[in-house]
Amino acid sequence: WPALARDVAAIQDLKRARRAVVLAHNYQAPEIFHTVADIVGDSLALAREAARTDAQVIVLAGVHFMAETAKLLSPDKTVLIPDLRAGCSLAESITAADVRALRARHPGVPVVTYVNTSAAVKAESDLCCTSGNARAVVASLKAPRVLLIPDQSLARNVQAEIPEVEILTWAGHCEVHARFTPQDVREVREAYPGVTVLAHPECPPEVVAEADFAGSTAMMQDFVETRRPARVALITECAMADNLAQRNPDIAFVRPCNLCPHMKRITLPAIRRALETMTHEVSVPRDLAGPARRAVARMLAVTP
Ligand code: 13P
Ligand code: SF4
Numbered sequence: 001w002p003a004l005a006r007d008v009a010a011i012q013d014l015k016r017a018r019r020a021v022v023l024a025h026n027y028q029a030p031e032i033f034h035t036v037a038d039i040v041g042d043s044l045a046l047a048r049e050a051a052r053t054d055a056q057v058i059v060l061a062g063v064h065f066m067a068e069t070a071k072l073l074s075p076d077k078t079v080l081i082p083d084l085r086a087g088c089s090l091a092e093s094i095t096a097a098d099v100r101a102l103r104a105r106h107p108g109v110p111v112v113t114y115v116n117t118s119a120a121v122k123a124e125s126d127l128c129c130t131s132g133n134a135r136a137v138v139a140s141l142k143a144p145r146v147l148l149i150p151d152q153s154l155a156r157n158v159q160a161e162i163p164e165v166e167i168l169t170w171a172g173h174c175e176v177h178a179r180f181t182p183q184d185v186r187e188v189r190e191a192y193p194g195v196t197v198l199a200h201p202e203c204p205p206e207v208v209a210e211a212d213f214a215g216s217t218a219m220m221q222d223f224v225e226t227r228r229p230a231r232v233a234l235i236t237e238c239a240m241a242d243n244l245a246q247r248n249p250d251i252a253f254v255r256p257c258n259l260c261p262h263m264k265r266i267t268l269p270a271i272r273r274a275l276e277t278m279t280h281e282v283s284v285p286r287d288l289a290g291p292a293r294r295a296v297a298r299m300l301a302v303t304p
Contacts, residue, residue, distance in 0.1 A: 007268040011036045014275035021055040025062035026217035027237040027263040042218035043115050044130040050074050063262045065091045067282040068119045072293040079282045082270035086262045090116040093172030094150035099124035111147045119284045123291040127298035131201050132216035134158050140302045157201040157208050176260045177202035180235050184256050185210035188233045196229035200236040
């Protein structure tokens with residue numbers, strides 16, 4: 001604890017000196033989420049806040065694609081990711097060349113890309129979406145067929161909600177959410193009769209079908225804090241329940257959960273080092289930045 005307290009104090013001083021803010025995703029560990037984070041939220045909230053902040057420096061306590069998105073929306077600011085290894089299995093699953101090949105195979109079909117992708121992939125897309133607005137973004141296109149890539153689970157979950165649109169997808173998956181099974185949910189229900197089960201839409205549709213509600217991390221938080229179930233299972237990354245439990249001590253949070261190894265690369269010492277050394281600075285090549293920013297901005301225009 002004394003070491004953690006020293007890191008927290010040093011980070012607070014460095015933030016003032018550098019005119020920096022820390023944006024933390026909901027999957028960050030409580031010792032980051034409840035101490036040094038200035039803004040917390042889901043991918044959509046972090047993108048919105050990155051566009052709004054007047055800080056000089058943004059430290060992204062999350063994964064690399066989130067830092068890239070922040071840089072796209074705040075090109076004049078310095079954006080730091082505390083550990084370059086904080087990647088994402090979805091972002092790794094598809095390349096810009098793959099998107100071009102999909103377009104050639106499906107001419108005229110609009111391409112909606114999940115924000116969990118590289119800037120190069122975003123640059124090949126018509127617009128982006130997050131788990132919080134995927135349905136609204138797809139519906140806004142009013143197209144009979146839409147490519148929603150690269151997360152096949154998200155695509156299949158959105159397809160179930162809007163059957164009138166034919167959704168084509170890609171074989172990407174989140175290594176964290178793909179591990180959950182319908183059996184996990186049934187076991188939780190057997191062990192805790194009456195438990196409310198919330199699932200992230202990166203879970204396979206068979207898992208979402210067993211849940212009471214599916215939504216982005218912010219939507220899960222909203223559900224818990226407005227509906228206040230006595231006992232809840234969050235079928236998602238473990239930090240989600242850890243962070244909500246601290247804010248809601250009267251609600252019982254039960255497992256299962258899975259850890260995201262990429263999110264866990266971000267630690268207090270790594271954030272401190274990032275601000276001390278101003279590394280690792282995230283940049284987006286100029287030729288990609290314009291079209292990638294357009295795809296993110298179009299998403300924010302659909303769901304401001
Ligand atoms: P959201 O916070 O947008 O729901 O995203 C979850 C996620 O897995 C981010 O990597
Ligand atoms: Fe990527 Fe899944 Fe980790 Fe989110 S939880 S960063 S989608 S690997």
